[in-house]
Amino acid sequence: xxxxxxPIEVRRMESREENSWDEYVFRAPDSSHxxxxxxxxxxxxxxxxASRYLWAHHNGGVVGVLPLIVMRSFFIQRTLVSMPFxxxxxxxxxxxxxxxQLFADALRLYEDEKAGSLDLRHRHRIRLDLPRAxxxxxxxxxxxxxxxxxxxDFDPKLRNxxxxxxxxxxxxxxxxxxxxxxxxxxxxxxxxxxxxxVHSRGFFEALLNEFPDSAKIMLVRKDxxxxxxxxxLLFKDTMTVPWASSLREFFSLCPNNLLYWExxxxxxxxxxxxxxxxxxxxxxxxxxxxxxxGAREDPLHWQCVVRTARGVPVSPxxxxxxxxxxxxxxxMPLSLTxxxxxxxxxxxxx
Numbered sequence: 001x002x003x004x005x006x007p008i009e010v011r012r013m014e015s016r017e018e019n020s021w022d023e024y025v026f027r028a029p030d031s032s033h034x035x036x037x038x039x040x041x042x043x044x045x046x047x048x049x050a051s052r053y054l055w056a057h058h059n060g061g062v063v064g065v066l067p068l069i070v071m072r073s074f075f076i077q078r079t080l081v082s083m084p085f086x087x088x089x090x091x092x093x094x095x096x097x098x099x100x101q102l103f104a105d106a107l108r109l110y111e112d113e114k115a116g117s118l119d120l121r122h123r124h125r126i127r128l129d130l131p132r133a134x135x136x137x138x139x140x141x142x143x144x145x146x147x148x149x150x151x152x153d154f155d156p157k158l159r160n161x162x163x164x165x166x167x168x169x170x171x172x173x174x175x176x177x178x179x180x181x182x183x184x185x186x187x188x189x190x191x192x193x194x195x196x197x198v199h200s201r202g203f204f205e206a207l208l209n210e211f212p213d214s215a216k217i218m219l220v221r222k223d224x225x226x227x228x229x230x231x232x233l234l235f236k237d238t239m240t241v242p243w244a245s246s247l248r249e250f251f252s253l254c255p256n257n258l259l260y261w262e263x264x265x266x267x268x269x270x271x272x273x274x275x276x277x278x279x280x281x282x283x284x285x286x287x288x289x290x291x292x293x294g295a296r297e298d299p300l301h302w303q304c305v306v307r308t309a310r311g312v313p314v315s316p317x318x319x320x321x322x323x324x325x326x327x328x329x330x331x332m333p334l335s336l337t338x339x340x341x342x343x344x345x346x347x348x349x350x
Contacts, residue, residue, distance in 0.1 A: 021065060032088050038210040038211060046199075047346035056093060071084055077116025079349060080113060106120070134300075139280060140274055140275070186229050186247055217230070
């Protein structure tokens with residue numbers, strides 16, 4: 001515990017210090033994959049955003065980290081985000097006093113950068129004098145049981161949907177990095193249909209290159225055609241699925257059910273304890289899909305400091321410059337969304 005004899009020192013992390021940063025992340029109890037230093041290279045290589053990684057030292061040791069990305073956008077003011085495109089990555093520290101010090105230094109950086117907002121995405125509740133921003137939550141399935149016992153606990157309807165996918169000739173398996181193009185074609189089509197700008201393929205390439213041991217692709221195929229897929233992140237005892245999609249024309253064959261079951265089964269067999277389905281809005285379609293697996297709700301404690309006249313966060317969803325894009329996106333040719341989408345998506349932190 002920090003004392004007055006040894007004050008907390010917060011400073012920027014340098015590139016040569018990444019190993020020490022990651023050593024702390026792996027041992028910190030509340031850390032996640034989002035805190036790893038490699039994400040700053042993923043974001044820089046794919047979208048060109050700069051990073052400001054703050055870490056706290058006390059008595060010669062690391063006691064806390066806060067990765068921050070400086071996002072510049074045509075649509076909204078410059079923002080400081082920890083972490084963009086991910087569910088969490090906010091302040092991670094050994095004590096409340098360290099968390100408070102990291103927040104104070106983040107505020108100073110926010111002023112220095114003249115940013116419009118400071119967006120902190122905490123996985124767990126942090127004692128800061130800030131309201132919770134939004135109502136997003138993650139859905140967590142505990143993998144304490146064997147795959148067979150977990151299967152028996154599933155609703156009969158869910159089990160039948162997985163069986164239907166198999167009987168329809170669908171297969172699901174982990175794929176090599178070279179199969180990213182198949183995943184991306186499915187993912188881009190689904191994002192277009194949902195009216196959402198798609199990440200660049202370069203974003204996923206950078207992710208797989210940066211984390212070869214902890215980022216995996218699973219694909220669902222009908223014969224040789226990829227009709228569904230997911231990117232899964234592995235960290236400590238947890239599997240997390242931030243990105244998953246299937247082609248709408250094959251929904252009747254239940255590809256998503258087979259996709260998630262095969263990842264869950266693999267997790268049980270390989271010693272993982274938690275399966276994180278990723279972010280959802282309460283009572284949305286994705287929420288109910290995840291709930292049927294027996295997943296429990298776990299709210300995300302996002303907090304935001306905003307520099308606006310009314311104190312209301314400005315986001316692409318309520319920004320007039322962006323609304324026309326959302327409305328027309330699903331009617332655009334897929335090839336055009338693959339080109340234009342990343343130009344927009346790279347400027348949206350969610």
